[in-house]
Amino acid sequence: MWTLRLLTVLLLAACVLGGAVPGKPPVDEEEHMHPDLQRNTRTRARIIEGEDTQDYWLSASKAHILEKLSYVRNEKRAKNIILFLGDGMGLATLAAARSYIGGEEQKLSFEEFPYTGLSKTYCVDKIVPDSASTSTSYLCGVKANYGTIGVNAHVKRGDCQAMADTNNHVFSVGKWAMDAGKAAGLVTTTRVTHASPAGVYAHTADREWENNAVLEEACGDLAEGLDDIAVQLIHGEVGGKLKVILGGGKRSFYDPEFYEKGRRTDGRNLVAEFEALAEGNTFVKTQKKLLKVNVTETDRLLGLFSKSHMHYHVEQLADPENNEPTLEEMTEKAIEMLQKEENGYFLFVEGGKIDISHHDTMARIALDETAEFSKAIKRARELTNLEDTLIVVTSDHSHTFSVGGYQARGSDIFGEAESLGTDGKPYLTLSYANGKSFDQYYDTEAHERIDPTSLLSEDTAQLFPATAPLESETHGGEDVGVFASGPWAHLFTGVYEQNTIPHMLAFAACVGDGKTACD
Numbered sequence: 001m002w003t004l005r006l007l008t009v010l011l012l013a014a015c016v017l018g019g020a021v022p023g024k025p026p027v028d029e030e031e032h033m034h035p036d037l038q039r040n041t042r043t044r045a046r047i048i049e050g051e052d053t054q055d056y057w058l059s060a061s062k063a064h065i066l067e068k069l070s071y072v073r074n075e076k077r078a079k080n081i082i083l084f085l086g087d088g089m090g091l092a093t094l095a096a097a098r099s100y101i102g103g104e105e106q107k108l109s110f111e112e113f114p115y116t117g118l119s120k121t122y123c124v125d126k127i128v129p130d131s132a133s134t135s136t137s138y139l140c141g142v143k144a145n146y147g148t149i150g151v152n153a154h155v156k157r158g159d160c161q162a163m164a165d166t167n168n169h170v171f172s173v174g175k176w177a178m179d180a181g182k183a184a185g186l187v188t189t190t191r192v193t194h195a196s197p198a199g200v201y202a203h204t205a206d207r208e209w210e211n212n213a214v215l216e217e218a219c220g221d222l223a224e225g226l227d228d229i230a231v232q233l234i235h236g237e238v239g240g241k242l243k244v245i246l247g248g249g250k251r252s253f254y255d256p257e258f259y260e261k262g263r264r265t266d267g268r269n270l271v272a273e274f275e276a277l278a279e280g281n282t283f284v285k286t287q288k289k290l291l292k293v294n295v296t297e298t299d300r301l302l303g304l305f306s307k308s309h310m311h312y313h314v315e316q317l318a319d320p321e322n323n324e325p326t327l328e329e330m331t332e333k334a335i336e337m338l339q340k341e342e343n344g345y346f347l348f349v350e351g352g353k354i355d356i357s358h359h360d361t362m363a364r365i366a367l368d369e370t371a372e373f374s375k376a377i378k379r380a381r382e383l384t385n386l387e388d389t390l391i392v393v394t395s396d397h398s399h400t401f402s403v404g405g406y407q408a409r410g411s412d413i414f415g416e417a418e419s420l421g422t423d424g425k426p427y428l429t430l431s432y433a434n435g436k437s438f439d440q441y442y443d444t445e446a447h448e449r450i451d452p453t454s455l456l457s458e459d460t461a462q463l464f465p466a467t468a469p470l471e472s473e474t475h476g477g478e479d480v481g482v483f484a485s486g487p488w489a490h491l492f493t494g495v496y497e498q499n500t501i502p503h504m505l506a507f508a509a510c511v512g513d514g515k516t517a518c519d
């Protein structure tokens with residue numbers, strides 16, 4: 001009796017686990033998960049010579065192991081630190097960018113780095129963070145609240161009084177480096193007062209307080225004694241000592257009296273104030289002027305190349321009158337400036353427009369910005385010594401961007417996937433979980449999807465489908481990659497909290513108050 005019951009239970013379990021139904025053939029789970037996989041035969045899969053043999057893959061695996069075995073841990077003190085931040089550069093962005101630059105088997109420059117890890121990006125009060133709270137994390141070593149920069153979690157977003165309490169201020173690894181006698185600088189394709197670069201030097205209860213007008217409107221009488229982000233950059237304890245500041249955002253440094261698009265209301269010209277601070281301070285506002293800067297005659301360099309964020313790389317290429325430098329050019333000039341420093345330096349470089357293009361569901365531009373970011377990192381590695389310069393590449397957060405479908409190898413990453421949806425219409429390989437493009441791809445009157453292939457174009461600003469309608473696509477909450485090369489790069493392996501990153505940088509360079517390699 002018990003034997004019969006046991007057999008019955010085992011049979012039922014087998015049916016459930018195996019997907020079998022009495023009287024019907026068993027389901028092929030792999031086939032079930034890949035419907036109509038062969039439907040689209042218009043694209044022939046690209047196969048690299050040798051990939052159809054096992055020897056190709058076995059040899060590649062052996063080579064990878066031998067490469068790993070050849071690595072020798074560099075435990076020298078890091079004289080220089082460069083932290084590259086691909087804003088919004090999640091793992092899906094990396095995968096799609098490989099196809100964009102030439103194929104799935106390709107590597108972005110920093111994917112060649114020997115050591116990799118994952119950092120957890122949540123902030124104190126939200127599962128999915130923003131660029132302000134994360135900049136406090138990966139630069140200052142402390143997790144904070146959404147929307148705040150350079151302050152601890154006692155400060156809620158918009159709390160003017162808590163911001164005024166200097167006991168709540170936290171400082172970046174940039175300051176730790178300067179306190180140890182090193183120089184520091186920053187480069188970004190966004191406004192230099194934007195959330196990510198501001199983490200190097202600012203303390204604010206709201207990332208939007210980039211100039212006095214927005215700060216005073218928010219805080220009223222409590223604004224007295226508080227400095228906006230732009231003022232902190234020019235005159236602050238940290239910002240006032242930075243050797244290099246390159247990016248966009250002129251509008252927060254001028255009253256309209258001095259620059260018609262200025263947004264200050266206090267009659268100040270912060271650029272003129274910067275130049276007046278010391279004879280060796282140099283201001284540039286065009287690509288040509290930047291490239292002509294003689295670093296031996298320049299003590300501090302401020303470059304503001306646009307009213308707000310700098311233009312996308314594809315826009316720069318399309319404009320014959322473009323006067324903005326590329327991220328690679330700014331990075332190279334920053335390194336030239338900082339390499340003069342006998343005691344070394346800390347440099348923060350942000351590819352900030354990966355994030356902004358994702359917010360607008362402009363996948364083509366996001367991948368191009370990622371490729372440009374990769375070029376800047378490659379150039380930095382060429383200009384520096386692997387033995388004494390630690391380069392770490394990471395992101396602050398991801399996006400709801402995804403790569404889906406079963407398209408053939410070598411097919412257009414911006415095109416349609418191999419199979420059809422259950423509504424009989426194709427879908428695109430790249431899409432977003434939410435964003436402003438929802439209405440473009442969904443017929444609200446007919447309550448059905450619009451065939452996305454009918455909307456495909458070569459327009460670099462094309463929007464890609466979003467599942468839920470929002471004015472701006474949101475960040476994602478999953479872990480992001482960390483890539484490291486140079487002294488103590490092996491510290492950056494594993495899975496860890498994002499705020500650990502500056503402490504590991506400080507350990508390698510023997511700066512800050514924590515444990516260091518020099519102890």
